[in-house]
Amino acid sequence: MSADQAPLTVAQLAQRLQQFADAREWGQFHSPKNLASALIVEAGELLEHFQWMTEAQSRSLDADKKQAVAHEMADVLLYLVQLSSALGVDLMAAASEKMALNEQKYPVDVAKGSSRKYDAR
Amino acid sequence: MSADQAPLTVAQLAQRLQQFADAREWGQFHSPKNLASALIVEAGELLEHFQWMTEAQSRSLDADKKQAVAHEMADVLLYLVQLSSALGVDLMAAASEKMALNEQKYPVDVAKGSSRKYDAR
Amino acid sequence: MSADQAPLTVAQLAQRLQQFADAREWGQFHSPKNLASALIVEAGELLEHFQWMTEAQSRSLDADKKQAVAHEMADVLLYLVQLSSALGVDLMAAASEKMALNEQKYPVDVAKGSSRKYDAR
Amino acid sequence: MSADQAPLTVAQLAQRLQQFADAREWGQFHSPKNLASALIVEAGELLEHFQWMTEAQSRSLDADKKQAVAHEMADVLLYLVQLSSALGVDLMAAASEKMALNEQKYPVDVAKGSSRKYDAR
Numbered sequence: 001m002s003a004d005q006a007p008l009t010v011a012q013l014a015q016r017l018q019q020f021a022d023a024r025e026w027g028q029f030h031s032p033k034n035l036a037s038a039l040i041v042e043a044g045e046l047l048e049h050f051q052w053m054t055e056a057q058s059r060s061l062d063a064d065k066k067q068a069v070a071h072e073m074a075d076v077l078l079y080l081v082q083l084s085s086a087l088g089v090d091l092m093a094a095a096s097e098k099m100a101l102n103e104q105k106y107p108v109d110v111a112k113g114s115s116r117k118y119d120a121r
Numbered sequence: 122m123s124a125d126q127a128p129l130t131v132a133q134l135a136q137r138l139q140q141f142a143d144a145r146e147w148g149q150f151h152s153p154k155n156l157a158s159a160l161i162v163e164a165g166e167l168l169e170h171f172q173w174m175t176e177a178q179s180r181s182l183d184a185d186k187k188q189a190v191a192h193e194m195a196d197v198l199l200y201l202v203q204l205s206s207a208l209g210v211d212l213m214a215a216a217s218e219k220m221a222l223n224e225q226k227y228p229v230d231v232a233k234g235s236s237r238k239y240d241a242r
Numbered sequence: 243m244s245a246d247q248a249p250l251t252v253a254q255l256a257q258r259l260q261q262f263a264d265a266r267e268w269g270q271f272h273s274p275k276n277l278a279s280a281l282i283v284e285a286g287e288l289l290e291h292f293q294w295m296t297e298a299q300s301r302s303l304d305a306d307k308k309q310a311v312a313h314e315m316a317d318v319l320l321y322l323v324q325l326s327s328a329l330g331v332d333l334m335a336a337a338s339e340k341m342a343l344n345e346q347k348y349p350v351d352v353a354k355g356s357s358r359k360y361d362a363r
Numbered sequence: 364m365s366a367d368q369a370p371l372t373v374a375q376l377a378q379r380l381q382q383f384a385d386a387r388e389w390g391q392f393h394s395p396k397n398l399a400s401a402l403i404v405e406a407g408e409l410l411e412h413f414q415w416m417t418e419a420q421s422r423s424l425d426a427d428k429k430q431a432v433a434h435e436m437a438d439v440l441l442y443l444v445q446l447s448s449a450l451g452v453d454l455m456a457a458a459s460e461k462m463a464l465n466e467q468k469y470p471v472d473v474a475k476g477s478s479r480k481y482d483a484r
Contacts (some may be wrong), residue, residue: 005130007130007131007180007211007213007214007215008214009128009130009131009132009213010128010130010131011215012127013213013216013217013220016139016220017220017238020220020223023135023229023233024145024227024232024233025233025234026232026234027196029236029294031176031177031179031180032171032180032182032190033171033174033175033176033178034176034293034294035357036164036167036171036179036236037168037171037289037292037293037400038293038294039167039168039197039203040161040164040165040167040168040286040289040403040407041196041201041286041287041289041290042294043157043160043161043164043286044161044282044283044286044287044403045283045286046160046161047157047158047160047279047282047283048232049157049159050153050154050279050282051279051280051283052271052276052280052478052480054154054418055152055154055155055417055418056152057154057155058152058153058154059151059152059153059207066208066209067152069208069210070215071210071212071215071218071222073201073210073212073215073220074215074216074218074219074337076160076164076197076201077176077198077212077215077216078216078219078220079197079225080194080197080201083194083209084194085197087182087187087190087191087219088187089170089187089190089199090128090130090191090192091191091194091195092128092129092134092148093128093215094128094191094192094194094195094198095127095129095134095166095195095198095199096129096134096196097195097196098192098196099134099138101139101192101201102141102199103141103178104192106145108145110198111145111147112144112145112146113143113145113147113149113210114204114229115148115150115415115416116174118136118149150415155415157412158279158410158414159411159414159415160412161282161286161407162407162408162410162414164407165282165403165404165406165408166404166405166407168400168403168404169404171400172397172400172401172404173357173392173397173401174357175297176296178298202369217286236294243399249372249373249374249453249455249456249457250455250456250459251370251373251374251455252370252433252455253370255455255459255462257459257461259461262462262465262466263366264370265467265471265475266452266471266474266475266476267475267476268474268476270476271478273418273419273421273422274413274421274422274424274432275413275417275418275420275421276411277411277451278410278421279410279413279465281406281409281410282406282407282409282410284404285399285402285403285439286403287398288399288402288403289400289402289403291399292395292396292399292400293408293457296394296396297394297397297459298394299396300394300395300396300397300399301394301395301449301457302420303395304372307389307435308450308451308452308463310452311395311450312450312454312457313461313464314454315443315452315454315456315457315461316454316457316461317444317460317461318402318406318439318455319440319443319454319458320462320465320479322436322440322460323442326421326436327437329424329429329433329440330429330446331429331430331432331433331436332370333388333432333433333436333437333439333440334370334371334376334431335370335432336437336440337371337372337376337440337441338376339434339437340434340437340441340465341376341380341383341412341430341436341441343434344383344441347462348387350386350387351466352422353389354388355388355389356386356391357390
């Protein structure tokens with residue numbers, strides 16, 4: 001992406017992915033069930049980079065590793081966006097709603113500095 | 122989100138997540154290693170909704186199920202965006218790059234209608 | 243494995259894995275956290291074989307695919323057994339307990355023929 | 364399991380799982396594709412226990428947490444064994460083969476003490 005381009009939006013990415021799949025007639029394979037499977041497979045490839053690292057090592061990746069990780073992250077996003085198209089889910093609206101729920105669920109005074117943060121669910 | 126609001130961008134979501142984690146002092150837990158783990162855990166919760174469905178069933182969710190699935194998708198996105206912040210990765214630029222690579226890797230004439238699409242990697 | 247050997251038990255497998263890791267001084271990397279990560283990464287490699295198949299296709303793998311799948315299944319088991327050693331968990335006893343719980347949780351007359359089987363949890 | 368019982372073997376567990384599923388007519392849902400999905404979902408529930416822990420914390424679980432983790436591990440094993448039955452894979456033979464391959468792939472003198480152990484694949 002050249003430096004003077006506006007950043008891609010999620011809606012634009014969704015459209016580009018739709019055209020990509022349509023041209024290859026891949027809609028037949030892209031059931032939500034299959035897309036959710038493909039997503040977690042990519043999430044596994046992402047985690048694989050970190051599995052034997054210490055947390056500290058994971059905070060200071062070299063450039064090559066960072067690039068490889070970025071591409072795995074992109075794969076996760078590509079399936080997530082395709083899943084949102086297949087289901088008719090507005091991904092950014094869902095994210096906004098979920099953030100609002102999290103703000104209620106984890107009040108600052110209770111959750112502050114606690115690693116037990118998610119244990120209540 | 123009210124209908125007249127502009128949709129949230131990924132950059133805005135990243136900022137809001139940063140403020141949320143900072144207020145709770147959760148940065149100490151949010152190593153890339155841990156965020157990649159949390160992401161795949163959420164991807165598992167997403168897949169759980171589909172695991173016993175047929176593909177056809179997954180294409181026609183009722184409203185309640187669709188809402189539940191949307192929130193799991195949001196959880197995946199929230200960790201993906203936090204991971205991109207932690208690593209200094211431009212998620213949308215990475216997605217754009219990955220799409221360009223996929224267009225080279227799966228030429229239309231070769232990949233059309235084939236479920237073996239990803240087997241070459 | 244020659245045909246006249248007794249089948250390997252889980253306890254023997256655990257012992258062989260311990261020797262393997264000890265000889266390579268890998269115990270330092272084999273925290274339960276890391277082993278649980280490695281396990282899900284292998285589970286992703288296993289699922290990858292099936293992600294674009296129909297259910298019917300997954301029921302009739304050819305010999306090469308079946309062999310590849312068997313090795314991914316083995317990888318999952320190897321990490322599961324190493325995790326049980328690291329935690330001091332008796333894996334087969336835990337499986338037996340869990341089966342007894344499942345028998346209570348899913349009575350035959352309620353669960354028979356229903357794909358909603360696991361939705362109650 | 365009473366203390367004087369012989370430990371359950373994998374073959375016995377497979378038989379008990381088959382009877383359990385047959386009685387509930389669940390074979391229709393238990394395609395290898397679905398079982399591989401269910402397995403990774405359980406692997407996610409297992410990893411969830413560890414996601415915010417340090418490695419050191421994961422090495423010293425309290426009794427309640429250890430019990431909860433043992434049951435998630437059992438769930439992974441139950442699906443792995445059901446998958447092996449569905450595919451006609453001898454799980455322990457596959458594990459033995461995979462160990463032999465790993466012994467060739469990671470010679471002691473090369474792999475000793477290196478966290479890069481699996482990077483070569």
